Amino acid sequence: xxxxxxxxxxxxxxxxxxxxxxxxxxxxxxxxxxxxxxxxxxxxxxxxxxxxxxxxxxxxxxxxxxxxxxxxxxxxxxxxxxxxxxxxxxxxxxxxxxxxxxxxxxxxxxxxxxxxxxxxxxxxxxxxxxxxxxxxxxxxxxxxxxxxxxxxxxxxxxxxxxxxxxxxxxxxxxxxxxxxxxxxxxxxxxxxxxxxxxxxxxxxxxxxxxxxxxxxxxxxxxxxxxxxxxxxxxxxxxxxxxxxxxxxxxxxxxxxxxxxxxxxxxxxxxxxxxxxxxxxxxxxxxxxxxxxxxxxxxxxxxxxxxxxxxxxxxxxxxxxxxxxxxxxxx
Amino acid sequence: xxxxxxxxxxxxxxxxxxxxxxxxxxxxxxxxxxxxxxxxxxxxxxxxxxxxxxxxxxxxxxxxxxxxxxxxxxxxxxxxxxxxxxxxxxxxxxxxxxxxxxxxxxxxxxxxxxxxxxxxxxxxxxxxxxxxxxxxxxxxxxxxxxxxxxxxxxxxxxxxxxxxxxxxxxxxxxxxxxxxxxxxxxxxxxxxxxxxxxxxxxxxxxxxxxxxxxxxxxxxxxxxxxxxxxxxxxxxxxxxxxxxxxx
Ligand SMILES: [Fe+2]
Ligand SMILES: [Fe+2]
Ligand SMILES: [Fe+2]
Numbered sequence: 001x002x003x004x005x006x007x008x009x010x011x012x013x014x015x016x017x018x019x020x021x022x023x024x025x026x027x028x029x030x031x032x033x034x035x036x037x038x039x040x041x042x043x044x045x046x047x048x049x050x051x052x053x054x055x056x057x058x059x060x061x062x063x064x065x066x067x068x069x070x071x072x073x074x075x076x077x078x079x080x081x082x083x084x085x086x087x088x089x090x091x092x093x094x095x096x097x098x099x100x101x102x103x104x105x106x107x108x109x110x111x112x113x114x115x116x117x118x119x120x121x122x123x124x125x126x127x128x129x130x131x132x133x134x135x136x137x138x139x140x141x142x143x144x145x146x147x148x149x150x151x152x153x154x155x156x157x158x159x160x161x162x163x164x165x166x167x168x169x170x171x172x173x174x175x176x177x178x179x180x181x182x183x184x185x186x187x188x189x190x191x192x193x194x195x196x197x198x199x200x201x202x203x204x205x206x207x208x209x210x211x212x213x214x215x216x217x218x219x220x221x222x223x224x225x226x227x228x229x230x231x232x233x234x235x236x237x238x239x240x241x242x243x244x245x246x247x248x249x250x251x252x253x254x255x256x257x258x259x260x261x262x263x264x265x266x267x268x269x270x271x272x273x274x275x276x277x278x279x280x281x282x283x284x285x286x287x288x289x290x291x292x293x294x295x296x297x298x299x300x301x302x303x304x305x306x307x308x309x310x311x312x313x314x315x316x317x318x319x320x321x322x323x324x325x326x327x328x329x330x
Numbered sequence: 331x332x333x334x335x336x337x338x339x340x341x342x343x344x345x346x347x348x349x350x351x352x353x354x355x356x357x358x359x360x361x362x363x364x365x366x367x368x369x370x371x372x373x374x375x376x377x378x379x380x381x382x383x384x385x386x387x388x389x390x391x392x393x394x395x396x397x398x399x400x401x402x403x404x405x406x407x408x409x410x411x412x413x414x415x416x417x418x419x420x421x422x423x424x425x426x427x428x429x430x431x432x433x434x435x436x437x438x439x440x441x442x443x444x445x446x447x448x449x450x451x452x453x454x455x456x457x458x459x460x461x462x463x464x465x466x467x468x469x470x471x472x473x474x475x476x477x478x479x480x481x482x483x484x485x486x487x488x489x490x491x492x493x494x495x496x497x498x499x500x501x502x503x504x505x506x507x508x509x510x511x512x513x514x515x516x517x518x519x520x521x522x523x524x525x526x527x528x529x530x531x532x533x534x535x536x537x538x539x540x541x542x543x544x545x546x547x548x549x550x551x552x553x554x555x556x557x558x559x560x561x562x563x564x565x566x567x568x569x570x571x572x573x574x575x576x577x
Contacts (some may be wrong), residue, residue: 065359065367072355076568076577077399078348078385081355082378088358089371096364134568134577184577192575300360308362311423311477314484318476 002060002124002148002213013229030231035161038104046230050160051105052121053232055112058098059123061091062116063297067131068140076134083180084137090173097169101162117302125283126213128291135188135195135202141181143203143210143248149174150244151214159231182251189255196256203252204260211275212283214241246272335511336449337391338411341401342508342550343455344384345412348402349558350433351377352565353420362423369469373430376462383455403569407558413549415498417558421491424477424484428491431470432528436502438467439523443516452512471531478535485536492532493540499528500545508550 016024022041029036036042069088075081099109115121126144131137152174155167188199218224218236227233235243245264252259263276285291355374361367385398396404415433420426441463444456477484503521510517532539548554568577 062359062364069359072358073352073564074567076403076572076575078378078382078402080577082375082382085355085358085371085375085378089368089375092359092364092367092371096368099364187577191577192572194572195575304360304362308366308423310481310483310487311362311366314477314480314487317481317484318479321479 002057002151013225027229030159030229033157035164036159037161045226046232047105049227049230049232050163051102051107054098054102054105054163055107055115056122056124058095058102058112059116059121060127061095061098063123063127063301065091065095066297066300067127067129067293068137070131071134071137074134075137080184087141087177087180090177094166094170094173097166098163101160101166104162113305117298117305119289119298122287124213125286125291126209128286128293128297129205129209130293132205133198133202135185135198136206138181138184138188138199139202139206141177141179142185142251143181143206144213145174145177145181146248147210147213147244149178150240150247154234154240157231157234185255185257189257199255200257203257207260208279208282211241211245211278212280212286214238214244216280216283242272245275249273334391335508336452337388338508339512340384340388340391340452342411342413344381344388344398344401345410346416346433346437347377347384348381349410349412349561350416350430351375351381352561353416354426354430356420357423357426366423373466373469376459376466380455380459380462383458387451387455399569403566407554407562408552410554410558410562411550411552412554412558413498413501414546414555415495415502415549417549417555417561418495418498419557421494422487424487425491425494427470427473427477428488428495430466431474431531432495432499433502434463434467434470435528435531436499436520436524438463439520439527443513443520447512447514447516449512474531474537475535478532478537488535489537492537496540497542497544497546499524501547501549504545504547506550 014023016027019027023043026036026041026043026046029040036046065088068084068091072081072084072088075084099112102112103109112121116123126147131140149171152167152171156164156171158164158167185199188195215237218238224233224236228236249259249264261276263274265274266272267274286294289295351374354370354377357370358367358374361370381402382398385401389396389398389401415429418425418429438460441456441460444452445460447453447456474488478488479485503517503524505513505517505521513520529539546555568575
């Protein structure tokens with residue numbers, strides 16, 4: 001999802017009997033639904049997995065400002081412009097609370113920034129696709145924020161207190177994001193021929209990448225079991241993806257759009273849709289840095305950070321001067 | 331120029347906030363630190379909100395059925411009435427902040443005067459905007475002082491920004507017949523407050539106001555710098571390429 005590539009220890013899940021007393025007490029707390037707080041004892045693997053997951057999530061919010069932010073200056077009405085600014089601003093805010101949540105685990109925001117800019121830390125593959133038309137802004141709100149909600153609603157119940165609380169705040173805003181995206185799509189689908197085509201084209205391009213947001217199939221991800229035992233993860237990637245497809249297909253129909261998957265069909269028996277194989281090769285290429293926009297996204301973040309160095313240093317220098325003056329005055 | 335001074339005046343106010351809000355919003359995702367991304371988005375949102383009120387009023391006063399969006403997206407550069415200061419490019423972050431400060435320092439006393447005018451429609455918009463703008467002014471003042479009196483580099487960049495932008499400030503308070511008609515007695519007061527406030531803050535920031543007294547003007551009459559055309563081309567692209575479409 002926003003943290004698609006999180007690897008937990010991968011050693012396989014221990015049973016309660018195999019655990020030392022302190023670890024057993026921790027696991028029992030988790031099992032009982034009691035939140036783990038930053039000062040509580042926790043296994044190193046739990047801490048590391050959470051740091052990776054929360055920081056990937058934060059980086060996704062930050063990089064996620066870029067594809068949509070690119071359309072702020074071109075938004076077609078003043079109202080759309082205001083809504084889009086507010087949305088992109090929310091994403092920056094999400095990044096901020098998530099960095100704060102990760103900091104409680106003993107990693108600094110500067111360290112996390114450094115990991116993002118050096119390419120060591122990952123962010124969601126979805127933000128490496130280009131926004132080519134205004135309809136992409138609609139499709140992102142509808143599909144990408146829609147998938148984000150699907151993933152983040154269960155994370156509100158995550159065992160780690162600060163992450164769970166951050167998710168509660170974030171989810172409220174994400175549902176506004178999804179509504180505004182769907183609303184853009186509605187306007188386009190009820191609009192001119194060119195607008196309808198724009199909407200269909202956006203769905204064609206964003207459908208598969210949205211499904212990829214949930215991460216590789218569970219069969220391929222060895223690390224899910226431990227994360228589920230720790231209640232860092234509640235549902236499997238495939239379960240969430242299925243829920244997303246089932247929710248989204250009727251919405252596409254309502255818009256009069258065609259979901260670009262010839263294998264898509266209702267399966268009465270499972271009470272959900274069957275859908276075509278996802279191009280995992282493309283997914284792994286994008287994660288490896290070879291998506292259409294990886295280089296541009298990273299270049300934009302690095303430029304913002306390096307162009308802004310004088311600004312951050314200037315404020316620090318001022319704070320030092322002020323401190324020195326205060327000391328001298330005493 | 332129209333013979334309805336209130337219409338012209340509302341256009342000027344709306345175009346100022348539109349053009350500045352448009353430029354500021356382009357920083358989203360590119361600012362030096364996350365807190366600045368958020369703060370600039372706030373300022374841009376306030377300005378776009380104010381644009382909707384001013385251009386909405388201008389459209390009503392004009393009486394030709396043009397909406398705020400029609401005015402924003404379907405006028406050419408020669409029809410825009412913003413001052414030249416706000417259309418100056420973002421440049422580095424220092425230039426963006428200095429442009430904001432030099433504008434806020436005028437915008438705030440202007441709105442204060444407008445909040446007391448007899449025209450209820452204008453007073454109402456000014457009343458709503460002045461709280462937001464007082465926050466913009468506090469913020470830009472604080473940053474100008476800290477960066478001016480910061481490191482050698484930040485000082486140098488802020489001085490360069492001031493040197494480049496100061497010549498666009500005279501137009502803000504140089505009142506013509508339209509300003510006189512709407513502001514009546516307020517014109518002198520705005521000019522005095524502007525000069526006092528900016529010189530005090532610039533001094534505290536250890537910066538120097540350029541010696542030249544030459545001031546550019548033209549924006550209020552639709553004579554702009556070359557920077558405005560590309561800004562509008564970007565902003566108006568969808569409305570221009572899909573005439574009559576609803577968004
Ligand atoms: Fe998001
Ligand atoms: Fe978000
Ligand atoms: Fe969102």
